[in-house]
Amino acid sequence: VADRVILHVDMDAFFASVELLRHPELHGRPVVVGGGGDRGVVAAASYAARAFGVHSAMSTSRARRLCPHLVVVPPDHGHYSAVSARIMALFRDITPLVEPLSLDEAFLDITGTRRLLGAPVEVGARLREQVSTHEGLDCSIGIASSKSLAKLASKAAKPSVGGYDSTGSDTSGWHHGVLVVDPADEERFLHDHPIGALWGVGPVTEQRLAALGIVTVGDLARVPRDALIAHLGAGSGAHLHDLANGNDDRPVVVDSQVKSISQEETFAHDRHALDDLRADVVGMADQVADRARRRGLAGRTVQLKVRYRDFTTVARSRTLDRATDQPDVIRSVAWDLLSELPVERGVRLVGVGIANLVGGDDALAAGGGEQLTFDGLVGDGRNDPDGSARRAAATGAVDEVRRRFGDDAIGSAGARRRRGGDDPTGDRTTRDGSR
DNA sequence: TCTGGGGTCCTAGGACCC
DNA sequence: TCTGGGGTCCTAGGACCC
Numbered sequence: 001v002a003d004r005v006i007l008h009v010d011m012d013a014f015f016a017s018v019e020l021l022r023h024p025e026l027h028g029r030p031v032v033v034g035g036g037g038d039r040g041v042v043a044a045a046s047y048a049a050r051a052f053g054v055h056s057a058m059s060t061s062r063a064r065r066l067c068p069h070l071v072v073v074p075p076d077h078g079h080y081s082a083v084s085a086r087i088m089a090l091f092r093d094i095t096p097l098v099e100p101l102s103l104d105e106a107f108l109d110i111t112g113t114r115r116l117l118g119a120p121v122e123v124g125a126r127l128r129e130q131v132s133t134h135e136g137l138d139c140s141i142g143i144a145s146s147k148s149l150a151k152l153a154s155k156a157a158k159p160s161v162g163g164y165d166s167t168g169s170d171t172s173g174w175h176h177g178v179l180v181v182d183p184a185d186e187e188r189f190l191h192d193h194p195i196g197a198l199w200g201v202g203p204v205t206e207q208r209l210a211a212l213g214i215v216t217v218g219d220l221a222r223v224p225r226d227a228l229i230a231h232l233g234a235g236s237g238a239h240l241h242d243l244a245n246g247n248d249d250r251p252v253v254v255d256s257q258v259k260s261i262s263q264e265e266t267f268a269h270d271r272h273a274l275d276d277l278r279a280d281v282v283g284m285a286d287q288v289a290d291r292a293r294r295r296g297l298a299g300r301t302v303q304l305k306v307r308y309r310d311f312t313t314v315a316r317s318r319t320l321d322r323a324t325d326q327p328d329v330i331r332s333v334a335w336d337l338l339s340e341l342p343v344e345r346g347v348r349l350v351g352v353g354i355a356n357l358v359g360g361d362d363a364l365a366a367g368g369g370e371q372l373t374f375d376g377l378v379g380d381g382r383n384d385p386d387g388s389a390r391r392a393a394a395t396g397a398v399d400e401v402r403r404r405f406g407d408d409a410i411g412s413a414g415a416r417r418r419r420g421g422d423d424p425t426g427d428r429t430t431r432d433g434s435r
Numbered sequence: 436t437c438t439g440g441g442g443t444c445c446t447a448g449g450a451c452c453c
Numbered sequence: 454t455c456t457g458g459g460g461t462c463c464t465a466g467g468a469c470c471c
Contacts (some may be wrong), residue, residue, distance in 0.1 A: 014471095034439075041439045043471085056471080059438065077441090102442085102471050200444095202469050235445055236468090264440060301463090311438070315465060351440085 003183075005120050005143060006252065007108040008150035009091065009127065012138040012159060014104035015044035018083055019073045021136055031071045034060055039266050044074055047159065080104075083135060090130050094123065099252045102310040107147055109252040124178035146248035148199050151188060153179040155197070186265060191218030191244055198243055205232065205240075220244040257360065258295070262303065262353025263287045270309050270346040274339065277350060284352040285334050289327035298323035299354025302333040309346030314342070323358045330354060 011017070020026055030049035034042040040060040052067035064070050084103040091098045094117065097109035110123050117123050124141040131139050142153025159178035181189050194208045195217055208231065214220050220228075221244040229237035242248060261267040263284040271277050292298060300323040307313045316337040324330065334352045 010471095039437095039439075043439075057436090057438085059436075062436075075440095105471075200469065204468060233446070259443070260440070260441095266439060313466085317464065319463065349439090353441095 003111070004109065004145055005111045005114075006145065006147055006150040007110050007120070007124060007127075007306070008099045008147070008154040009106050009108065009131075010140050010142075010151075010154045010158070011087070011104035011131075012140060013044050013046055013050075014137070015075060015080055016046040016049070016073075017137050018080055019076075020046060022079075023073075026071055026073075028068060029071055030054065030067050031073060032060070033073050033075050034063075036060060036074060037268055039268065040072075048153045067421045083137075086102055087131060087135060087137070090134060091127070094127060097252050098258070099254060107150065107252045110143075121178055122181065125176075125288050127175050138177065141178045142181070143179070143422055144186060145183055146246070147250050147252070148243050148248045149181055149186060149201050149246070152190070152193060152197060153181050164352060186246060190244070191216060191221060193217045195220055195244075198240070200239065200243070201234070205236070208232070212356060215245050258297065258356040258357060260303070260357065261288055261292050261295075261297065261299065262305075262351055263291075264305060264349060264351025264353075266307070266349045267347070270348050271345055272344050274343055277338065277343065277347065278335070280350055281338060281352060282331055283351070285331035286327045288352055288354055289330050292325045292357075292359075295360065297357045297359035298325040299330075300324075300356035300358065301354065302330055302337070303351075303353040303355055304334050304337040305351035305353070306338070306341055306343075306347055306351070308350035309348055311348070313349075314341065315353070319356065323356070324354075325359075 016031050019031060019033055028048055029046075030052060031046040031051050032042045032054060033044045034040050038061065041230060042054060042056050042058045042060060042063050044056055045054045045063075049063070049067060049070060051193075052063075052070075054063045054067055054070065060072060064072075080103050084100075088098060088100055088106060091106055091108055095108055095110055095113055099107040101107065103234065110117070113123060114120075117126070120143045124143055128139055128141060131137055138152050138159075140157040140159070142150045142155070142157055144150045144153050157177055159177075194215060195201050195209055196203075198217060198220075201209075209215075209220065212223075214223060220240065223241070223244075225238065225241045226242045231237065232240065265280060265284065301317050301319045302324075303315060303317040305313065305315045316335060318333055320329075320333070325361075330352065338350070
């Protein structure tokens with residue numbers, strides 16, 4: 001773990017930049033991607049829009065007030081996914097150790113690449129060049145000895161509204177859009193940041209710590225571990241103490257499994273009756289089922305989320321005997337859960353999801369370790385830019401397991417997996433915990 | 436600051452089992 | 454009959470991220 005070299009890439013204004021590529025006529029104009037209605041928010045803002053003070057997570061209506069000529073483009077997730085897949089493939093040309101964090105961010109472990117690719121700053125510069133040449137997009141890169149430091153560094157390498165920041169002046173390896181934090185400078189680089197800059201410190205924790213007089217990461221590093229645990233709980237207290245002291249061993253994880261699939265919608269106008277929600281719940285359940293099946297996944301827990309007019313949010317869930325990817329099952333469980341909630345209070349948002357997923361790699365395991373093979377390479381960003389071949393492969397594998405072992409194979413495999421192989425029948429009642 | 440949509444992770448309490 | 458501690462699973466809520 002010693003002396004790792006971790007690179008964090010973060011695309012600049014990703015959604016907005018992708019839209020500008022598709023709509024060259026918008027170049028130079030203030031553009032945001034996001035919901036256009038009364039209740040929409042900004043998902044990404046172009047740099048021209050940021051000059052007006054517009055930023056992501058801001059309501060579109062406020063953004064319009066700040067910038068009257070704002071162009072609001074509705075999001076096209078499918079397109080961004082396809083572009084993202086191609087970019088991730090470029091990253092994998094550098095190293096197979098790539099961990100995507102979202103469509104526009106990834107960690108790369110480039111520890112072993114020095115001999116082949118040169119100094120880290122060269123790797124970063126080349127990566128920027130590749131992304132620019134192949135996709136016409138800019139990104140910012142931070143390189144350091146851990147994930148959290150690399151992430152701080154990529155943020156410091158970001159262009160500001162007026163041009164590139166010069167935050168690199170007190171660190172070595174500053175290169176246009178690439179910031180390498182020299183191990184000798186890491187402590188000062190880290191301790192100078194406000195605590196809110198740490199990955200995992202949001203407004204609540206920031207306030208809580210500010211009340212104790214803790215403002216910078218340096219302040220945080222000086223707080224005794226036990227005191228921090230007493231204030232923030234065992235998990236986050238210890239974690240933040242480690243981060244503030246530059247201890248971050250978290251590895252770059254290449255194949256992380258999806259944990260849940262959900263779909264939610266904020267209504268343009270609040271709903272007050274169950275009947276007015278039926279069509280939406282059915283539609284969301286069907287979409288969740290569809291997305292699960294495309295990926296060869298099924299879920300044992302059905303989740304329902306409701307946000308009321310006053311913004312209070314409740315979640316209800318029910319775990320079934322067996323994993324399902326059936327739209328009618330998800331539908332009826334979600335409806336059941338919703339029926340027990342007081343919708344007459346005024347419902348602003350409803351969400352439906354599944355969790356406790358089985359399938360995908362588990363489906364292959366359920367088939368006694370047998371795997372299906374495919375001609376050619378499936379899942380490479382070049383020959384499979386939108387991931388459809390990979391999905392087809394996953395779905396095909398699950399279908400094949402079903403065909404060979406019956407419809408129950410997927411669900412009971414999940415039950416076996418969770419309980420360590422002691423109950424191949426998988427029959428159990430879970431509604432109220434009785435057996 | 437009148438607050439989207441998709442996620443992940445953590446905590447805490449209760450049921451249940453051994 | 455009373456007491457108990459550890460482990461796992463489930464549910465609900467909340468912080469946080471992009």
